Amino acid sequence: MPRQNYIFTSESVSEGHPDKVCDRISDAVLDAFLREEAEARVACETFATTNRVVIGGEVGLSDKSKLAEYLDRVDSIARECIRDIGYEQDKFHWNSVEVTNLLHAQSAHIAQGVDKSEIKDEGAGDQGIMFGYAVEDTPELMPAPIHYAHQILRRLAEVRKSGQEPTLRPDAKSQISLRYEDGKPVEVTSIVLSTQHERENQTSADIRAIVEPYIREVLPDGWITDATEWWVNPTGVFVIGGPDGDAGLTGRKIIVDTYGGSAPHGGGAFSGKDPTKVDRSAAYAARYLAKNVVAAGMAKRCTIQLSYAIGISKPLSIYADTYGTGEVHEEKIENAIREVMDLTPRGIRTHLGLNRPIYERTAAYGHFGRAPEADGGFSWERTDLADALRRAV
CATH class of the missing domain: 3.30.300.10 (GMP Synthetase; Chain A, domain 3)
Structure with a gap:
């Protein structure tokens, strides 16, 4: 029988986290190819660091004459993703970042396994x-710790992008520890939230004052108690963020x-x-x-x-x-x-x-x-x- 009483922790990261910037660009490239052809083949990887984005991998269209045209669009796709996420920093700005596109045609040896399998049907693309x-x-039938860790960051992204909280910046991480009793989540024992912000003179207490109302809004009533531990920007200043602060990878x-x-x-x-x-x-x-x-x-x-x-x-x-x-x-x-x-x-x-x-x-x-x-x-x-x-x- 599974344990019924325990504490479990999950973390999430925002759309502005360096790795998520890369995931976003890779998936946006995929969508662009699927708009052209439903059976397009894409395996796109992205790397991001200070003032630099590198995109590589394999792509394929049945009409190979269109491949170059779509590869030419990758630069603008990457910049639009970065712009929508909200990066306009000196060392990572959607308009000035250097984008290197190394995508190329799909390997024929990989394609043959997918195109025609041993039983005359499309095979799996990999083992x-x-x-x-x-x-x-939860009503969504998801584990509660990861579900609410996501919800916190989505809400903070909404108020950042709307201009409601103008000093928040795109890079953020959340972590929720939940106590389970009789197999059901009943209490948040700790909340960890680190978010990039505008000014170096903003303290951890300042950031907590901004984010706490939205965290309380997202979490179910009664889950935050007087015993809940709060760790908001526990290392202090977090102004340098995104791929300028830490490299990202799909x-x-x-x-x-x-x-x-x-x-x-x-x-x-x-x-x-x-x-x-x-x-x-x-x-x-x-x-x-x-x-x-x-x-x-x-x-x-x-x-x-x-x-x-x-x-x-x-x-x-x-x-x-x-x-x-x-x-x-x-x-x-x-x-x-x-x-x-x-x-x-x-x-x-x-x-x-x-x-x-x-x-x-x-x-x-x-x-x-x-x-x-x-x-x-x-x-x-x-x-x-x-x-x-x-x-x-």
Whole structure:
């Protein structure tokens, strides 16, 4: 039986964190190619440091004559991402940063595995294991520590961009420690918030006075108590931030992107990868399945693991774990999953509508626990498979 009484901590980082700047640029490049062609192939990596952004990786369009045109757009895509995030610092400014574009055509050896597998169907873009997770902590069926760590930073970004809090700057990190009692989150034991700000004469107390009302607004009533520890800008001045303060790289915040450490992670990053890459699409499918298992009332908590081999279309294995909370045996859940969803790479993309330019918005504040959107964004957050799963068991 899982522990029922404990403290668990998760962290999030803002859209202005150096790694998230890079994730944003990589996903914006991906979206640009998907707008041109739904089957575009993209594996885009970004590196950022003082006054410099370097973009590399592989891209592919069926009409190769258009490739150069789209590669020429990458400079402006990167600058628009940086501008929207809000960087206009002397040493990292959207208009003056040096952008180096090293993207090139996709390897033919990688393409052949995806284009034609041994069973005459599209194969997985790589080998690997992917995990999905859901739990009854929140209405979104997300672990509460990571969910609220994200929510704090999203709210601070809103008031920064609106001009309501003009001295806040883009780079920020949050961390929430939650006490669980009888398996349910009941109290915040500590809050850590570090945010970049405008002036060196602003103290930690000054910054706390700015951010505390928004933190209290986001967290459920009663969770902050007199015993809650606050650590706001604990190192003091944080004026130099973003890639000028610390280099950034695509794919370095995979735990922030997923479940905040509450569940296993297969190790593959998401951003900059088109949905033929099962690192991304199968992780989305695993979340979709785990969420629907919990939404169907089959368990209070569920992890789904999928595994793939490059060039092979069907998953090599499907594994479910309900941590002793299941109303249905895990083996029946695994069999039901096989029955209700085609988990080949193409089947996942078709079921979830992944061949769309919907990825830039995923680059910050988590890929999971977000509301499904009318244009297909966050389709993996739907719970429309719950009835089919119940029938299948």
